[in-house]
Amino acid sequence: MTDRVVxxxxxxxxxxxxxxxxxxxxxxxxxxxxxDDLRGACVGAIVSSExxxxxxxxxAAGIPVATVARGGHASRADxxxxxxxxxxxxxxxxxxxxxxxxxxGDGFLAAFSRRVVNIHPSLLPAFPGLHPHRQALAAGxxxxxCTVHLVVPGAVDGGPIVAQSAVPVLAGDDEQSLAAxxxxxxxxxxxxxxxTLLSTGG
Ligand code: GRF
Numbered sequence: 556m557t558d559r560v561v562x563x564x565x566x567x568x569x570x571x572x573x574x575x576x577x578x579x580x581x582x583x584x585x586x587x588x589x590x591d592d593l594r595g596a597c598v599g600a601i602v603s604s605e606x607x608x609x610x611x612x613x614x615a616a617g618i619p620v621a622t623v624a625r626g627g628h629a630s631r632a633d634x635x636x637x638x639x640x641x642x643x644x645x646x647x648x649x650x651x652x653x654x655x656x657x658x659x660g661d662g663f664l665a666a667f668s669r670r671v672v673n674i675h676p677s678l679l680p681a682f683p684g685l686h687p688h689r690q691a692l693a694a695g696x697x698x699x700x701c702t703v704h705l706v707v708p709g710a711v712d713g714g715p716i717v718a719q720s721a722v723p724v725l726a727g728d729d730e731q732s733l734a735a736x737x738x739x740x741x742x743x744x745x746x747x748x749x750x751t752l753l754s755t756g757g
Contacts, residue, residue, distance in 0.1 A: 570753040571753055572596055572598045572646050572647050572648050573596055573598065573648065573649035573650065573749075573753065574597065574599045574649075574650060574651065575600045575601070575609075576638070576650060576651070576652050576653070577602055577603075577653045578603045578607055578654055578657070579656070580607075580608045580609065582738065583654060583741055584616075586741070586742035586745060586746060587651065587746050588616035588618060592750065593746055593749060594617075596753065597618050599645040600618050601623050601638060602620060602621075602623075603622070603657060604622065604624055605622050619645070621641050623638055623641060625657055635659060638659075638663065642667075649667070649670045649671075649752075649753060650671040650672070652671065652673040652674070653674065653745070658711060664706060664707060665708070670757065672717070673712070673714075674741055676699075676701050678698070678699060678701075678719055679712055679713075682694070683713065686730075687699075688737065692729070692730065692733065697723065697724055698723050698724055699721070699737060701719065701740050701741045702719045704716045704717055705757070717752060718744060720741075722739075
């Protein structure tokens with residue numbers, strides 16, 4: 556975002572530092588980091604298992620990677636504390652969930668109040684939770700899509716909606732074909748929406 560001019564030259568105001576939390580293949584992580592301004596503000600990626608493809612994608616983007624596995628922690632509170640400690644070490648001000656398969660505790664969410672963002676592959680409030688594409692096909696809807704929302708205590712996939720992108724459900728779609736169409740929309744929506752959130756403070 557270009558917001559001021561010094562000595563005749565446009566100066567970009569840096570976006571606030573954020574970290575990405577991911578558990579799986581990391582395609583949203585890669586999409587976010589393919590934008591120079593977002594890549595520049597991304598201080599690290601936490602993956603919840605060493606084998607997660609997201610770790611390789613983060614490394615390929617030149618982003619520091621830490622593994623914080625739920626299994627290595629006696630309680631969810633301990634897990635949350637390890638996550639928060641790593642985020643503090645990196646100076647992350649925002650937390651960007653990209654396929655992170657763990658529920659964050661209320662204490663963690665309070666510490667990053669209204670600065671935890673998630674993307675879910677349905678048009679929330681429709682089809683929260685697991686298997687949203689299967690749910691959409693079973694419901695017979697004519698369109699689905701994805702939602703970027705804030706993560707707040709007590710509501711999985713239920714926080715304030717920031718932005719949505721719709722795609723058609725086509726005759727003959729199965730979970731895989733619908734997921735692929737929605738994923739392409741995610742890769743477009745998440746970077747745009749995150750940039751707006753970060754540059755406006757949410
Ligand atoms: C995406 O569909 C995202 O909406 C959901 O988990 C999936 C993660 O995919 N929360 P990827 O790891 O970013 O490829």
